Amino acid sequence: MLFTVLTGLITSSLLIPFGKFIKTKWSIVLPFIPVFLFIFYLLQVSSVASGINFVQHISWVPSLGVNFDFRLDGLSLLFALLITGIGSGIFFYGRTYLKGHPYFDRFFGYLLLFMSAMLGVVLANNIITLFIFWELTSISSFFLIGFNNDNKDSRKSAITALSITGIGGFFLLAGLLLLGNIAETFIISELIDRRDIIINHSLYPLFVGLIFLGAFTKSAQFPFHFWLPGAMKAPTPVSAYLHSATMVKAGIYLLARFTPILGNTDFWNYTLMIVGGITMIYAAVHSLFRIDLKGILAYSTISALGILTFLLGLGTKDAIIAASVFILVHALYKATLFMVTGIIDHETHTRDITQLAGLRKVLFPVFIAALLAALSSAGLPLTFGFIGKDLIYEATLHYANNWALWLTILAVATNTALVAAGFMAGVKPFVGKLPTQFEKIHLPYSSMWLPPLILGVLGIVFGCMPGMIGDIFNHRAADSIFGAETEMHLKIWHGFNTVLILSLCTLAAGTLLYLFNKPSAAKLNAVERLNNISPQHIILKLASLVERFSTAYTNNVHDGFLRSYHFKIIVFAELLLAYKLWLSGPIQIDFEKLTPITWYEIAFVLILIGAVYLIVTTKSRLTSVVSTSVIGYCICLIFVFYSAPDLAMTQFTIDTLTTVLFVLVLYKLPGFINFAKKGVQIRDAIVALGFGVIISLIMLKVLYEPTTTEISDFYGENSYLLAKGKNVVNVILVDFRGIDTMFETVVLSIAALGVYSLIKLRLKSSEKE
Structure with missing residues (x-):
């Protein structure tokens, strides 16, 4: 089953370097991909009809319970046959419909990606895997709906569809995570055995409501239905595939899959009946006033989806x-x-x-x-x-x-x-x-x-x-x-x-x-006069308010100055830490247990204070860099005093290297141009002193907290077994640096894609202005 899911993904990626061949006679190969997949699932019909369910397990992140678990039963087989069977017809149809289109290869790349995502959704037996493929359908459908990207309406429709289904996906993820943690398993076929625990849980209405939002937005249920008629700006093969048998049915599939797990309760049944009932009659009536064939089919599709929700x-x-x-x-x-x-x-x-x-x-x-x-x-x-x-x-x-x-x-x-x-x-x-x-x-x-x-x-x-x-x-x-x-x-x-x-x-x-x-156009215009009270108008108004708030927030908070960002981050951290300290009660200090202060500690603290004062008052960059290095070396000596020579050597090396680099870079730059005003200096000094006081109080409080060794015991017991490292500190550093590097790699990859896109961008002469 994993192979059938990956087939479309792999082929889609191959169209990037070999797309030019697909634009020629080799395009005949494309429709046979869903044909072969359809034949594969057709061969499983007799086994599934006799009651046999196929299960495939491939480890991915077993420690988190996230794996490539796939299951083929009656429901997933029905949808797999629809996805591949109707998909086969769409591929043959689309090959002729878009013949000669400059983005012919790109279109089928998106379509193959979408087909694989849908197969992943209906075959997934792990709720996290299901969600990953669920989001992939939203992303691939965004490209398909906005395929005619030179058309403003197509771009707007694609963004609307992605926004609505994306928000629904966010709520769906929250609901699925709650469900999985309550049931203590992410495997869908195991959830039904824990049905009593799930439906009797106090959070049942919350996570079911979140799952409903995900399903309703994807399957265009009232009041989230309006993205579907707008999506008709896509080429007809897209509309025929996404809006008849696949994408819009993903929400129906989700509800159907979780019905034996979460269903047969008043909250589940009445919510689906009400939402489905409103959707099916509302959209059916609207279809009678449309004069565009796609508009008629769009609203009748919404009505049909409402009927399915109503029946469930x-x-x-x-x-x-x-x-x-x-x-x-x-x-x-x-x-x-x-x-x-x-x-x-x-x-x-x-x-x-x-x-x-x-x-x-x-x-x-x-x-x-x-x-x-x-x-x-x-x-x-x-x-x-x-x-x-x-x-x-x-x-x-x-x-x-x-x-x-x-x-x-x-x-x-x-x-x-x-x-x-x-x-x-x-x-x-x-x-x-x-x-x-x-x-x-x-x-x-x-x-x-x-x-x-x-x-x-x-x-x-x-x-x-x-x-x-x-x-x-x-x-x-x-x-x-x-x-x-x-x-x-x-x-x-x-x-x-x-x-x-x-x-x-x-x-x-x-x-x-x-x-x-x-x-007629007159009747349609009469109906559209009511758009001011339509769900689309209300939701778009709310979106406009959010946009205005975001703009105001960005302009006032994200002003582009690094010193401003530092100030806001530190103030927020101070308030948060101070609130936590206040909740924890008064701090009791036993001065007899503290190490006596020596004269050389006092001397180095005074040197530190002098260096800090010099940094904030000087107008010379080189003086500030040298003063900063003085602070670093003083900290090195303090580490030595408290028996941490390894930290001292690390601090010494980094501080020396940093100072040299700063001097080389800043040597030829002029002095400070915009020196901070007196009031700003006083404000920053108060914030800095406040932060130091709070950190000091936290350190004093930590001294009197009971010692717990759960974390250290865990690393001591598992460092060698799981990470194959005998040095616990090294294992911890590798763990944290590994996670950090992973996110850095993601950021760099996104940046690389952006740079590559800009390099390859070919603007028309009218667009260069």
């Missing part, structure tokens, strides 16, 4: 079965409609449904694919969408609560709007009279229209054979979410019952709504 909130066996089926249903028809939209845009150069009509005459295979997807979205009998809608109504009608009727009405209203939205996107552009400006357009390459046609046909095939699909794909996925056997058995016909009547009524009402609803 219901938490019953019927709801979990419905959710596991609807994940596949939605991925098939939504990826098809997105790719169809891309073909329409590619050939007609518009996505405005008020201008599109009659395209079946020139894009007939595309029309067939769109029609099949629209019918599956509508839930026509013998389509897979029909099975999905039936199961949703089964879940709401059989919900053991007085709210069953109202939940069913909500589901019917949402699905009615989605039927109309599906027809608007999949039928309206192809019916009616063909405008004269579109008479000369032609069918694109087969690699563009075959993938959506295949997915559209699969929606019919799965609808005609739901039992086989349920037993092979969805059965074990539902079991993984439910945490027990669901006994799923999908059928085409369940008899003439309430569920069937609701499905037919939904189809009829949705069709009528489609026929009578006439989207």
Whole structure:
């Protein structure tokens, strides 16, 4: 499994030096990467369907419980097949869609990186590993959404998406760390055995709420949904892949994966029901007013994600079965409609449904694919969408609560709007009279229209054979979410019952709504007048306030003067230490236990004070450097007096070398130009004296603290066993220097990337100004 995750990462990195070859005929190699991965996971279907789960453990940071742990069960297999299967179609489609694009190789590098990140998310069996891949999906999607980086709207959409999902990722990390520490394990499959400890913990609402924030932001739940319509600025292959089967489903996967661990509580169920219910009806209604094909699909996608969240909130066996089926249903028809939209845009150069009509005459295979997807979205009998809608109504009608009727009405209203939205996107552009400006357009390459046609046909095939699909794909996925056997058995016909009547009524009402609803720019503008009270407007206002505060804070605190930074750091440290001393109570000093002060100690302290005074009053740099060296040598002698010759030699060497270097550098510089004012000198003197007094008090207090040897005992016992070092001091130094060097390496690497980017930057003549 690790190999399948790394395949995309490795290939993506290889596109950097060998990208020019990919722009030629060798580009045909790219789509076969997800194809081979799809075949690999397809071969695991029979084993997983029979109840076998595959586990892989690779040590990474075992001392912290962070390892490459992967697990393939029904849920992860379903998502892995979606990621690689739909990804295969997207790669063939995108290869033609972006043919000749100057950044062709860069696009597929990002896409491969994203595919690997998504596989890492769904296969991870360690919550820290899951989070790492989770963040990698946010970063790679940022590059994909902002791929057209010369477009201001694309850049803004990419930043918005990254900001929303990034903030969610921050909260998710906090929630996962709390969960792992409470359960005392980071392995997801072990968390379910500690469910009682987790859900009965006092911090349960806190860490579950944090996990919710991570999932809701990634899966565009209300009120964080607005980044998804904005992300439609990305090329259509990105929209088809990220927003139908992968990225936006990552949050759904997270909720589904943790349902058997954290679910079946009032807080979990009601939160998901409320958020999912609001999201699905809000977005479904909004989709009816859109005139841009991508806008319609974006809001219908948000609604579908709301339905999945809503079903996971219901938490019953019927709801979990419905959710596991609807994940596949939605991925098939939504990826098809997105790719169809891309073909329409590619050939007609518009996505405005008020201008599109009659395209079946020139894009007939595309029309067939769109029609099949629209019918599956509508839930026509013998389509897979029909099975999905039936199961949703089964879940709401059989919900053991007085709210069953109202939940069913909500589901019917949402699905009615989605039927109309599906027809608007999949039928309206192809019916009616063909405008004269579109008479000369032609069918694109087969690699563009075959993938959506295949997915559209699969929606019919799965609808005609739901039992086989349920037993092979969805059965074990539902079991993984439910945490027990669901006994799923999908059928085409369940008899003439309430569920069937609701499905037919939904189809009829949705069709009528489609026929009578006439989207227009005027209606859209009327709706957008309410933007001032929309979640997007409110959140962006808050972001603007944060930005203004940050600007004011930066201008006042980070003024660019090193002496100012030192002053603020020291004052903050003084206040913090003084507060801690005040809390710890009065300091009692037993002067009889202190070493008597000798005359030579007094002499060297006086020399130190004189040197300090000379440094702060002189206008000569060389005098200040020499005075500084006097202080260093005095400290060396004090180390000798207190039997620390090794420290004295180190101080002597460093101080001598530093003094020589300062003299060489500063010798030819002029004297101080801006000498500090008297008031500033007095202020700094008070701060410096205060710091010295506080440190002295801390040292006196330490003398009377009880001696604890836990740390020294740990290093004494483990220095040789773990670090292979016999000198404990050396081991400690190596540990700390190793950590320090690691962060220094990261900083230098980032700086190197920045320098390299600037060297390689090629600005247009208009941008050089």
